[in-house]
Amino acid sequence: MKAILCTELGGPEKLVFGEVTLPPPGPNEVRIKVAAAGVNFPDTLQIQGKYQFKATPPFTPGAEVSGVITAVGAKVGKFAVGDRVATLIPIGGYAEEVNAHADGVLKLPDDFDLVEAAGFTLVYGTTIHALKQRGNLKPGETLLVLGAAGGVGLAAIQIGKLMGARVIAAASSAEKLELCRAQGADEVIDYSKESLKEAVKKLTKGQGADVIYDPVGGELAQDCFSAINWNGRYLVVGFAAGGIPEIAMNRLLLKGAAALGVFWGAFIVREAALNAENFAQLFAWHAEGRLKPFISKTYPLADAAQAMLDxxxxxxxxxAVLIP
Known part of the structure; x- marks a missing residue:
């Protein structure tokens, strides 16, 4: 089958499009014919050897796929050939087929588009866990979303509004902020042109944001600690800016605030029942037309390197998703 191969650690330009052999699924696995594979920021780290989960070359990157089951292992009872599913896997997603452990596979509603599904599982699963279990976001509170035009950012805008929050979206260009408004943001901040902390204070009449959703990290995190409300919750989602910020403990102390880590990958293993409840809610919102993944671009599988560079x-x- 065709797949993307990381034969040596480095940037996307080192990736190879070639042929690989996929073994039969194990007794607890299913084989999935990939309809689409999500492109995620951790993928770009993994091929450089900088991600928390280390893979040894040669390997196929990609953690998020959707598709149709074509074979089931001998001990798998809850899935059948023909089921439409989505899943997260450690590696292997940038390929025509994958084997996945059945425990991590999610059966999709019949009307859920498979391309959309490849941009759904990771960002929406992460975000509802962040806002619900970690941030305890309440109706009427103010939610500040950094990197708001990205995959997790747009998911945070949508879910934050559905949970009854006032959403302030922060991004780096007018074009991105226009998209954020179209997705439901109440207010926007262009942090390439104005101080994030001053803009948040102005929009909240000096109070600050109740919950801050930060997948960016870097220098902007320090502004967040100055723009958080009393009893505020700062959610550590990721570090797309590259730098891992140091937490200003004194600012958290003065605001009675908390910094909370969001590690959805561990949550789905440790608290599977809660994760299932989260997805039941997400699917209900999707069926009602109140939540919809924004897929900005699709790439052929062979163009995975370009998707990563973008x-x-x-x-x-x-x-962005890859189509085999």
Whole structure:
């Protein structure tokens, strides 16, 4: 089958499009014919050897796929050939087929588009967990979303509004902020042109944001600690800016605030029942037409390197997906 191969650690330009052999699924696995594969920021780190989960070359990157089951292992009872599914896997997603452990596979509603599904599982699963279980976001509170035009950012805008929050979207260009408004943001901040902390204070009449959703990290995190409300919650989602910020403990102390880590990958293993509840809610919102993944661009599988380069250059809004 065709797949993308990382034969040596480095940038996307080192990736190879070639042939690989996929073994039969194990007793607890299913084989999935990939309809689409999500392109995510951790993928760009993994091929460089900088991600928390280390893979040894040669390997196929890609953690998020959707598709149709073509074979099931001997011990798998809850899935059948022909089921439409989405899943997260450690590696292997940038390929025509994958094997996935059945425990991590999610059966999709019949009306859920498979291309949209490749841009759904990771960002929406992460975000509802962040806002619900970690941030305890309440109706009427103010939610500040950084990197708001990216995949997790747009998911945070949509879910934040559905949970009853006032959403302030922060991004780096007028074009991105226009998209954020179209996705439901109440207010926007262009942090390439104005101080994030001053803009948040102005929009909240000096109070600050109740919940801050930060997948960016870097220098902007320090502004967040100055723009958080009393009893505020700062959610550590990721570090797309590259730098891992140091937490200003004194600012958290003075605001009675908390910094909370969001590690959805561990949550789905440790608290599977809660994760299932989260997805039941997400699917209900989707069926009602109140939530919809924004897929900004699709790429042929062979162009995976270009998709990654575009993501690194922050040219991707919403989600980008690969189509085998």
């Amino acid at each position: 993501m690194q250059a922050r040219k991707v809004t919403g989600k």
